[in-house]
Amino acid sequence: MRNAEVTVLGLGAMGTALAGAFLTAGHRTTVWNRTPGRAGGLTARGAMELPTAAEAVRASGLTVVCLADQEAVRQALAPLAEPLAGRTLVNLTSGSPIDARQSAGWAEQHGVHYLDGVLLTTPAGVGNPDFLQLYGGDRATFDAARDTLAALGDPVHVGTDTALPSVYDTALLGQMWGTLTGWLHGVALIGAEGPGGGVTATAYTEVADRWMTTVRAFMGQYAPQIDSGQYPGGEFTLHLHSSTMDILAHASELRGVQSGLPQLFRELTGRAIAAGHGEDSYARLVEFIKVGGPA
Numbered sequence: 673m674r675n676a677e678v679t680v681l682g683l684g685a686m687g688t689a690l691a692g693a694f695l696t697a698g699h700r701t702t703v704w705n706r707t708p709g710r711a712g713g714l715t716a717r718g719a720m721e722l723p724t725a726a727e728a729v730r731a732s733g734l735t736v737v738c739l740a741d742q743e744a745v746r747q748a749l750a751p752l753a754e755p756l757a758g759r760t761l762v763n764l765t766s767g768s769p770i771d772a773r774q775s776a777g778w779a780e781q782h783g784v785h786y787l788d789g790v791l792l793t794t795p796a797g798v799g800n801p802d803f804l805q806l807y808g809g810d811r812a813t814f815d816a817a818r819d820t821l822a823a824l825g826d827p828v829h830v831g832t833d834t835a836l837p838s839v840y841d842t843a844l845l846g847q848m849w850g851t852l853t854g855w856l857h858g859v860a861l862i863g864a865e866g867p868g869g870g871v872t873a874t875a876y877t878e879v880a881d882r883w884m885t886t887v888r889a890f891m892g893q894y895a896p897q898i899d900s901g902q903y904p905g906g907e908f909t910l911h912l913h914s915s916t917m918d919i920l921a922h923a924s925e926l927r928g929v930q931s932g933l934p935q936l937f938r939e940l941t942g943r944a945i946a947a948g949h950g951e952d953s954y955a956r957l958v959e960f961i962k963v964g965g966p967a
């Protein structure tokens with residue numbers, strides 16, 4: 673949908689990228705920034721810059737706010753309750769789940785339709801449809817804003833709880849670090865023979881990339897097991913995982929690679945086996961990752 677009206681509050685690196693993507697998609701884009709003079713490139717492309725945030729909010733039914741932090745958002749929004757009433761506010765400023773619920777509470781109190789969101793990209797990636805944006809809040813509000821937000825990437829509604837995008841963001845970053853650290857462990861293990869002797873990281877990664885298809889299939893298989901609380905081990909039980917982890921730990925020691933990661937795997941798996949779950953699948957470990965789970 674072209675020609676939607678959208679306002680962007682905040683023209684830092686991210687806000688400027690957001691406004692630029694809305695312009696690229698053909699939307700009538702209004703911008704405001706606390707410090708004037710940052711909209712030059714955007715106004716040259718057709719954006720309208722207004723001197724106050726209240727005027728900018730009144731120019732569109734949909735306002736996107738992206739400031740340095742949530743304290744800045746609270747300060748900027750405090751005088752905007754009246755112009756925002758009956759309009760939609762999308763907050764793309766990074767923050768905690770508590771921040772998200774506070775902002776949602778403020779919006780509800782003032783009759784503002786509210787979505788909290790996270791962009792899983794840097795400013796350079798804004799506008800690329802391959803990048804996810806996650807939103808939480810009222811479904812009808814999301815559905816109404818969806819086509820306009822699609823200018824920024826691929827918008828996904830993760831639930832009505834406005835705290836969810838922030839939790840997803842943190843969980844996904846944790847998964848990224850877990851995956852990248854596992855990959856680095858593999859690179860170090862394969863290439864540990866040093867220059868000239870080992871396999872290059874590039875060669876290893878070509879194989880590792882294909883292996884991720886298998887890892888993805890395991891995730892797809894295990895998620896319903898976790899949801900149902902049933903963990904049939906099939907052909908790949910925790911006993912089998914455990915013996916393979918022992919080989920990984922041994923190989924790491926032999927090849928001068930830190931053993932912290934294999935030890936973590938072994939510790940979790942060992943506890944699950946000791947609790948009688950050796951014939952279960954790897955998904956059973958979710959219970960042992962939780963604080964307050966089985967000892």
Ligand SMILES: NC(=O)c1ccc[n+]([C@@H]2O[C@H](COP(=O)([O-])OP(=O)(O)OC[C@H]3O[C@@H](n4cnc5c(N)ncnc54)[C@H](OP(=O)(O)O)[C@@H]3O)[C@@H](O)[C@H]2O)c1
Binds near residue numbers: 738764
């Ligand atoms: N950059 C990234 O790679 C990236 C990626 C994902 C998420 N984010 C998130 O996006 C948000 C914005 O990041 P950014 O990189 O655009 O930051 P930035 O370049 O530092 O810009 C900060 C913006 O906040 C405004 N601001 C600060 N305090 C304010 C206040 N009290 N009232 C009104 N405006 C205020 C600044 O206005 P002035 O120009 O007047 O100072 C500026 O427009 C952050 O929450 C960040 O975590 C950024």
